Amino acid sequence: MMANSDKITKIVLSLAAFLIMAVAGGMIYSLVEGSIPSFRVFGLNFIFSDQWDPTESKENYGALPFIAGTLMTSVAALIISLPLSFSTSLFLGEYFRGTRVARILSLLVDLLAGIPSIVYGLWGFYVLRPLLTDMGLPNQGYGVLTASLILAIMIIPYATSLSNEIIAMVPNDLKEAAYSLGATRLEVIQTVTVPSARSGIIAGYILAFGRALGETMAVTMLIGNSNVVPSGFFSTGNTMASVIANQFGEAEGLKLSSLIAIGLLLFLITGIVNGIGKLIIKKMTS
Amino acid sequence: MDIAGKTEYQDRSAFRILKDKFAMITIVILSLLTASPIILIIYKLIVEGYRQISLRFIIENTPDTFAAMTAVASGEKIPGGIANGITGTLIMIVMAAVIAIPVGVMTGIYLYENQGKFLANLTRNISDILQGVPSIVLGLISYLWIVKHVTMGFSALAGSVSLSIMMLPMIVRSTEETLKMIPLTLKEAALALGTPYHKVILRVLIPTGFSGLLTGILLGISRILGETAPLMLTALGSNVINLNITEPTSAIPLLIWDFYNDPNMIDLIWSSSLLLMIMILLLNIVSRQIAAKRK
Numbered sequence: 001m002m003a004n005s006d007k008i009t010k011i012v013l014s015l016a017a018f019l020i021m022a023v024a025g026g027m028i029y030s031l032v033e034g035s036i037p038s039f040r041v042f043g044l045n046f047i048f049s050d051q052w053d054p055t056e057s058k059e060n061y062g063a064l065p066f067i068a069g070t071l072m073t074s075v076a077a078l079i080i081s082l083p084l085s086f087s088t089s090l091f092l093g094e095y096f097r098g099t100r101v102a103r104i105l106s107l108l109v110d111l112l113a114g115i116p117s118i119v120y121g122l123w124g125f126y127v128l129r130p131l132l133t134d135m136g137l138p139n140q141g142y143g144v145l146t147a148s149l150i151l152a153i154m155i156i157p158y159a160t161s162l163s164n165e166i167i168a169m170v171p172n173d174l175k176e177a178a179y180s181l182g183a184t185r186l187e188v189i190q191t192v193t194v195p196s197a198r199s200g201i202i203a204g205y206i207l208a209f210g211r212a213l214g215e216t217m218a219v220t221m222l223i224g225n226s227n228v229v230p231s232g233f234f235s236t237g238n239t240m241a242s243v244i245a246n247q248f249g250e251a252e253g254l255k256l257s258s259l260i261a262i263g264l265l266l267f268l269i270t271g272i273v274n275g276i277g278k279l280i281i282k283k284m285t286s
Numbered sequence: 287m288d289i290a291g292k293t294e295y296q297d298r299s300a301f302r303i304l305k306d307k308f309a310m311i312t313i314v315i316l317s318l319l320t321a322s323p324i325i326l327i328i329y330k331l332i333v334e335g336y337r338q339i340s341l342r343f344i345i346e347n348t349p350d351t352f353a354a355m356t357a358v359a360s361g362e363k364i365p366g367g368i369a370n371g372i373t374g375t376l377i378m379i380v381m382a383a384v385i386a387i388p389v390g391v392m393t394g395i396y397l398y399e400n401q402g403k404f405l406a407n408l409t410r411n412i413s414d415i416l417q418g419v420p421s422i423v424l425g426l427i428s429y430l431w432i433v434k435h436v437t438m439g440f441s442a443l444a445g446s447v448s449l450s451i452m453m454l455p456m457i458v459r460s461t462e463e464t465l466k467m468i469p470l471t472l473k474e475a476a477l478a479l480g481t482p483y484h485k486v487i488l489r490v491l492i493p494t495g496f497s498g499l500l501t502g503i504l505l506g507i508s509r510i511l512g513e514t515a516p517l518m519l520t521a522l523g524s525n526v527i528n529l530n531i532t533e534p535t536s537a538i539p540l541l542i543w544d545f546y547n548d549p550n551m552i553d554l555i556w557s558s559s560l561l562l563m564i565m566i567l568l569l570n571i572v573s574r575q576i577a578a579k580r581k
Contacts, residue, residue, distance in 0.1 A: 006483040013399065016392035017409040020458070023451060024412045027419070030430045087316035095313060108321045114566050115327060116512020118539050119559045122546065123327045153323045184306035207418075214420020216515035221546070241422045245515050263426045267419060274418035278411075 035261030052227035061258035068229045069237035074212035077151035085159035093167030113157035121221035124150040142224030145233045159208035166200030206277035216241040240266040335556035343367035354550040370527045371541040381446035386453040394461020417455035424448040425516030442535035445521030453506040460502025464495040504573035514539035
């Protein structure tokens with residue numbers, strides 16, 4: 001027999017859990033409801049159209065420039081950060097595991113995660129952009145490449161945190177067996193450490209990619225904010241997150257609905273990417 | 287044949303050792319390169335920002351563009367400060383915490399008590415999905431929910447709702463992880479004494495796991511402290527201190543954005559960022575200390 005107060009406690013706890021589900025459900029509902037006017041006018045073509053024309057009476061909106069911008073910056077950021085974060089993971093989890101140097105480096109990398117996006121943006125704008133302009137980057141240093149460089153720094157802590165742990169967890173027996181066969185440290189890493197930590201490392205990079213997709217402020221300040229499909233990594237563009245931040249202020253009616261539709265697409269894309277990452281982690285741990 | 291094989295082996299081993307050394311040097315250099323941005327960023331903030339920081343900077347409101355322009359033109363420090371941003375940030379953080387902590391802790395306890403059950407797994411997955419939602423989308427949501435339907439305009443309340451959704455999954459996760467580490471015997475001892483369930487939670491689980499919960503909460507706060515994008519769509523900003531939660535309100539990151547867009551205010555960008563960074567670093571250090579003591 002359960003006491004009444006116990007029942008109430010259980011109900012209250014369940015209510016809190018249901019509230020979280022309700023928030024998530026309500027989010028999807030509101031995003032879908034808010035984007036209906038836009039999808040009603042443009043149909044599925046909204047996703048594939050590269051038009052962004054706010055001129056009154058012939059408004060025409062499409063999300064392609066921003067989807068392209070988001071994917072380009074995030075993929076480039078991942079590629080740029082790959083050698084950095086992979087080296088750091090090996091430094092922390094293999095070469096200098098447990099040493100003071102490793103503790104300091106790991107602290108510094110963790111602190112990267114604490115810097116607000118807007119501060120990254122300022123640093124990119126006042127330090128990195130002039131540097132790139134001097135190196136001959138067009139458009140006063142604005143563009144996909146500049147945004148990707150800053151994004152690459154921003155996602156390092158997310159890319160490393162999981163792979164550090166996984167690499168440090170590779171059993172010593174396996175590594176020692178390889179050493180006893182005469183393998184050098186690099187060969188041990190290539191043939192033992194990385195293969196047995198592979199799925200964890202990949203999952204970490206996928207989650208970092210998911211982070212990059214939704215970053216707003218730093219990208220808004222550096223990408224140049226032109227509503228066209230970027231023609232290359234040196235040209236300007238806009239991402240899904242940055243166009244919402246940029247155009248939201250003066251938006252209403254169809255434009256607002258189109259921005260909400262872009263928000264919905266961003267929500268879906270990041271959800272899928274994160275879901276894949278989590279799935280790999282789940283498969284790995286079970 | 288035998289001799290040929292041996293020489294080939296020796297040649298390769300020298301090459302292998304060289305390759306190994308080269309790989310290690312590359313990894314060390316790239317790792318140091320990874321550590322450099324944080325040092326460069328903090329250096330830039332301190333060098334450019336320390337001059338403006340003073341008592342006035344903390345207790346006065348933002349100056350108007352004209353006052354800033356005249357000060358810059360005559361080579362003086364820009365008058366005024368970011369008091370409106372500091373109060374706005376505090377108000378919104380406190381409200382976000384008040385919304386997120388009870389719901390998050392209770393959900394964490396629910397997940398802990400219902401390990402392996404379908405609804406608990408579903409809740410955990412949904413909480414994970416919420417954690418991955420970009421902050422600008424949370425801004426859109428709070429705009430659609432609060433700005434349009436509750437406060438009928440941009441408001442501090444809308445800002446804190448978007449921040450609380452951001453904070454919630456972190457608290458859920460840290461609560462569940464903390465509770466999992468508490469020995470089951472402790473809970474069973476309390477239950478064996480006939481303690482009602484809510485008292486077990488309030489008197490045993492939460493006090494034992496308190497430092498773990500606090501770490502999660504502080505890290506959650508440090509994460510939302512610098513958020514700009516969702517506040518642009520919800521709290522909007524204000525030039526004066528505003529204590530009414532249904533009115534537009536400023537925040538430190540929002541002010542940095544305003545200063546960034548106003549060429550006369552550039553000097554204030556760095557000091558505001560420095561102040562924000564100090565707050566975030568302090569929270570990080572405190573939560574690290576608490577976590578270290580636990581171990």
